[in-house]
Amino acid sequence: MTTTIVTVGGRMAAEGLAMLENAGVECISTEAYPRKSEVLELIERHQPAALVIRLVEMVDADMLAASRNLKIVAKHGVGTNDIDVAAAKVLGIPVIMATGANAHSVAEHALGLILALAKDFLRQDSHIRNGLWDKKLYAGRELRGQKIGLVGFGLIGQILARMAAPIGMQVSAYDPFAPDEAFADGVSRTTSLDALLGESDVVSLHCPLTDATRGLIGAREIALMKPTAYLVNTARGEVVDEPALIAALQGGRIAGAGLDSFAEEPPVKSPLWQLPNLILTPHVAGVTEDARRAVSIMTAGNVLAFLRGEQLAKNLHARV
Template identity: 55%
Template sequence: MSFTVVSVGGPLAPEGEALIVKAGGRVVSTAPYPARADLIALLASEQPDAIVVRVVEKIDADVMRASPRLKLIAKHGAGTNDIDVEAAAALGLPVIAAVGANAHSVAEHALALLLALAKDIRTQDAFVRGGGWEKRVYKGFELRGRTLGLVGLGMIGRSFAAMVQPLGMTVFGYDPFAAPEAFGPHVERVADLDDMLGRCDVISLHCPLTPQTEGLINARALGLMKPGSLLINTARGEVVDEEALVAALKNGPLGGAGLDSFAHEPPSPTHPLWSLPNVILSPHIGGVTEDARRQVSTMTATNVAALMTGETISPRFYVKPKPKA
């Protein structure tokens, strides 16, 4: 059978698109962050059977209804906060995600942000470029013997925990929804988030964005963290209260932050975080290395092609609506 797939927010990797074409599909791509009206018009014109969601503000009910032929929504990644999963369920549209495809890449990025902060890389790079060469101004420290607290023990959190073992870090984990085996040999389970915030030198966020986690790291939570501690966020920006984060970075207790995601993306060019010297920033690219992009595209395309041609896929790829409180 023939079918049409619209990739919203950028193309699939060539390997992924080839899998769709081989299964009888046609792929149409948009630019990143397409205007809502333009996206609806495109979907109404192309009448796709499936949407692959890459970089977009929101796929809501009106966007979904633009193509009466739509049968499937696939996230090119793991986080589905840019898809109204409840609206999709109401319309009878399954939502799938590339669960775990870029976990190693994101974990590596979290490690890179942590090392950049611990070794004062941003300041030292600027110092040398400006003609400096004075070792007494170096403020780096060892991670050996330090404590890392993970908020969320999915595949990314578990990968990160394993990566810091050779560095000699002690790792704690908070995840009330994770099975005991998720913590493995590297992570000591913590039942109380407040307790973990107060005892760790580094807090790294790896939880999904849900109504329960939105604003989880707020002024109160930041105030519990150890003086000089570091915050790493490769999850979703909305998990952190950015106004409170700026205050904690300026006035304590935080010693620094490594951020790959923000509450509004792209952020404002006048965002107050930009002026802070104790912050390392990246544009939500932890999971989009070329290696990860190929793997995510391949996994996404394989699952889309399977469902479009009447095959089944593992239940782990399906995203269910969150239960109402």
């Protein structure tokens, strides 16, 4: 009997698909952000042994229960806020993530947003495209000597810290769960989020979305930041209170922001789109071709290992 895997929300990279197909696995994919009815129809028809989750609003209890053969759910990336993990636990289905495979791409993207904000790239590009050449309008500044505060100090935060330090930035991080040994090479540990927000010239978010971090950066927290500070979010959109951020940017309460994720994705029309001190990217920090390849290879390898009863990769987290 053929083993089938359904990828919900777009195809895996060719290298990951090849690993599965060479192992005799039938691979079926939906388009990005499919309708629930489409997903249910595919699962019910093909009865897959595994679901691989990419771009989807929510994989709910109905989808998880639709295949009597389902043995594992694998997130093509990290973060399980788009999977009903509680329902999976009730059904006894493990949920795994490809932790770390795209960490370098996300860290680079965060650094890119920071540089674009500090160097005033968006406004300068707009000026030239509109026929305006006036160096007096340049508002760029150096990052050397600036303080960057990282909220969350897992692998992505640690990689970004190693990138920021050679520029000359002073790096501190707030993460009550990170071990002390993670704080090395001049990175200081800040035990209070409020203190980190108040002292940082750049605040970059790298925490997972949990009940504790939902709305973590709201009006009160933004009010603690310097008026010259930038906020960068390459984590999850729901970590930031978007209406509070909009108000702060409109009022000049902070200098600017760079967002790669949003509370609703795909996002509906928002006042965010009209703000000149905001840089937006469509949740692509971790989906460079290099990262997509690495995530697909790790995901395919671990799904195959699980189905064969073999050991999974060390940097992959599983929940049951």
